[in-house]
Amino acid sequence: MPIEIPYDLIQLVKAGDQQSFGKLIDKCSxxxxxxxxxxxxxADDAHDAAQESFIKIWQKIHTYxxxxxxxxxxxxxxxxxxxDRLRDRNRDNTIFQKVDxxxxxxxxxxxxxxxxxxxxxxxxxxxxxxxxPRQHSVFVLHxxxxxxxxxxxxxxxxxxxxxxxxxxxxxxxIRKILISLDKAKTNAL
Amino acid sequence: xxxENLEKIDLYFEKKLNDQERAFIAEHLETCDACHGxxxxxxxxxxxxxxxxxxxxxxxxxxxxxxxxxxKINPIQxxxxxxxxxxxxxxxxxxxxxxxxxxAFVAFAAIFFGLFVYQQSMIFQKMDDLEKRMESKAENVPxxxxxxxxxxxxxxxxxxxxxxxxxxxxxxxxxLQLKYTILLKVLKDRHPDTYxxxxxxxxxETQLPTDKSNDYEDx
Numbered sequence: 308m309p310i311e312i313p314y315d316l317i318q319l320v321k322a323g324d325q326q327s328f329g330k331l332i333d334k335c336s337x338x339x340x341x342x343x344x345x346x347x348x349x350a351d352d353a354h355d356a357a358q359e360s361f362i363k364i365w366q367k368i369h370t371y372x373x374x375x376x377x378x379x380x381x382x383x384x385x386x387x388x389x390x391d392r393l394r395d396r397n398r399d400n401t402i403f404q405k406v407d408x409x410x411x412x413x414x415x416x417x418x419x420x421x422x423x424x425x426x427x428x429x430x431x432x433x434x435x436x437x438x439x440p441r442q443h444s445v446f447v448l449h450x451x452x453x454x455x456x457x458x459x460x461x462x463x464x465x466x467x468x469x470x471x472x473x474x475x476x477x478x479x480x481i482r483k484i485l486i487s488l489d490k491a492k493t494n495a496l
Numbered sequence: 497x498x499x500e501n502l503e504k505i506d507l508y509f510e511k512k513l514n515d516q517e518r519a520f521i522a523e524h525l526e527t528c529d530a531c532h533g534x535x536x537x538x539x540x541x542x543x544x545x546x547x548x549x550x551x552x553x554x555x556x557x558x559x560x561x562x563x564x565x566x567x568k569i570n571p572i573q574x575x576x577x578x579x580x581x582x583x584x585x586x587x588x589x590x591x592x593x594x595x596x597x598x599x600a601f602v603a604f605a606a607i608f609f610g611l612f613v614y615q616q617s618m619i620f621q622k623m624d625d626l627e628k629r630m631e632s633k634a635e636n637v638p639x640x641x642x643x644x645x646x647x648x649x650x651x652x653x654x655x656x657x658x659x660x661x662x663x664x665x666x667x668x669x670x671x672l673q674l675k676y677t678i679l680l681k682v683l684k685d686r687h688p689d690t691y692x693x694x695x696x697x698x699x700x701e702t703q704l705p706t707d708k709s710n711d712y713e714d715x
Contacts, residue, residue, distance in 0.1 A: 332562045336558050340561075489540075
């Protein structure tokens with residue numbers, strides 16, 4: 308869901324106006340939290356990553372060039388913050404332990420028209436576990452955030468070809484996840 | 497066994513086939529279980545992704561979130577000077593870390609060091625030259641005594657000329673006498689050998705005949 312940030316507001320934040328930064332947080336907090344949750348699949352982790360992203364925005368706003376789309380710059384900060392957390396998480400190897408705390412997807416029937424947050428988190432968590440951080444980022448940005456391949460290439464510092472290839476492998480992996488999930492459901496019944 | 501049309505199912509699902517191909521795959525799907533199952537998988541995946549897409553997560557308390565962020569940036573803002581320094585250092589490091597700039601920096605440092613060494617060697621060279629020149633000049637430079645005599649002579653001469661003008665001819669003899677005395681003194685100091693020869697020659701030429709009285713006595 309794209310958001311529009313007024314140019315004047317960005318300039319005021321750039322000038323160090325804390326009140327304007329507060330307004331910027333109000334405008335983008337749900338948006339940033341949403342991206343973080345889609346990347347991390349953990350509400351607390353996403354909350355912390357969103358806060359960390361805003362602190363980085365405040366510290367690095369002077370590096371933002373006005374001729375770039377602000378949201379592209381914003382995505383870059385949030386995605387990089389989440390990728391750092393995913394790497395730390397993989398390093399700590401606590402991921403499998405945490406997944407058990409979430410909703411068991413094998414007990415649910417066909418997905419409902421609208422996801423509950425827990426179900427959403429469980430799916431994202433499962434996908435993020437199976438995909439490489441790059442594939443997961445491309446999947447989130449392309450299929451969930453509906454960004455164009457060119458913008459994704461800019462955000463992730465990769466070529467358009469690499470975006471396409473990562474997207475293909477991501478979808479293939481997700482398909483496999485869903486098939487294995489269906490099989491698990493059938494066996495559970 | 498894998499169906500040879502399986503790869504076309506993706507394109508069929510994404511509606512990227514022409515009408516003829518599309519009709520062919522549609523007919524094929526009725527008879528091929530593998531392709532039919534694969535198409536169902538694609539639809540299912542697409543449906544799940546669509547549902548994930550439609551879900552918009554929201555913060556439980558956006559106001560508290562905002563205040564927490566602002567509270568965290570306050571200490572950062574207090575040390576603006578420190579953060580500016582950090583930014584400068586960070587910028588320098590980020591430039592140096594890039595391979596191209598790293599090599600450029602090394603090349604620049606090498607050139608700078610080379611120039612520095614060259615400049616230092618030139619300074620030492622110049623100092624040596626100056627020392628040599630001073631040594632060679634020192635041989636022709638008048639000694640302090642000679643200088644003082646010259647000065648003395650010039651002053652005296654000036655005084656003599658002044659006195660000469662005032663006392664006119666009466667002092668001329670005294671002036672000349674003194675002038676020659678000084679000249680001899682200078683000669684003695686600067687060229688002692690010449691002075692000795694000169695004195696011997698003068699003494700020889702001005703010497704009066706010895707034992708003249710005796711001669712008279714002989715008369």
